[in-house]
Amino acid sequence: MIGDLKEILLDEKRLAEKIAEMGEIISRDYEEKELVLVGVLKGSVMFMADLMKRITIPCCMDFMAVSSYGAATETTGVVRILKDLDYQIEGKHVLIVEDIIDSGVTLKYLMEYLNSRKPASLEIACLLNKPERRRVEIGVKYQGFEVPDYFLVGYGLDFAEKYRNLPCIGILKEEVYK
Numbered sequence: 001m002i003g004d005l006k007e008i009l010l011d012e013k014r015l016a017e018k019i020a021e022m023g024e025i026i027s028r029d030y031e032e033k034e035l036v037l038v039g040v041l042k043g044s045v046m047f048m049a050d051l052m053k054r055i056t057i058p059c060c061m062d063f064m065a066v067s068s069y070g071a072a073t074e075t076t077g078v079v080r081i082l083k084d085l086d087y088q089i090e091g092k093h094v095l096i097v098e099d100i101i102d103s104g105v106t107l108k109y110l111m112e113y114l115n116s117r118k119p120a121s122l123e124i125a126c127l128l129n130k131p132e133r134r135r136v137e138i139g140v141k142y143q144g145f146e147v148p149d150y151f152l153v154g155y156g157l158d159f160a161e162k163y164r165n166l167p168c169i170g171i172l173k174e175e176v177y178k
Helices: 012-029 045-054 105-115
Strands: 005-010 035-041 059-067 080-083 093-101 121-129 142-146 169-172
Touching: 012 045, 012 121, 012 142, 035 045, 035 105, 045 059, 045 093, 059 105, 093 105, 105 121
Parallel strands: 035 059, 035 093, 093 121, 121 142
Antiparallel strands: 005 169, 059 080
């Protein structure tokens, strides 16, 4: 699988250092608050698990599955909820945990959807931010890395459900996905 990468953009060490830093900041910001982490499946699983290990305050976790891509490499712009939250978030501080923000279409929809449930606060933590691809404005409170507009895989990011288990994030060779 590593052979399908043009280049490793972020290795395990850089990822771990940044996630530890994010966990420390989140712990400080949400001290004395009831925090619920909402992971966006499937890509956020690895990031969310590692981030939770670095958060030093009590927190709960839940997951949502949403889709605007289907089997394509570009968003369709139509967002579907495939799995909703199991828990109530009204009055709680909610932190959406996302692997990567690309067009922002899905996340904007998710923010509006969750805001209608009246959380005490609603913020975003993303590992990767790709602002060059943004189609809608999204406010990100906690960001790991700003990345260039390449097709990235690894550490939860996939192409056709492959490469998620790579411990690094790399640029997928164009001939693999074209």
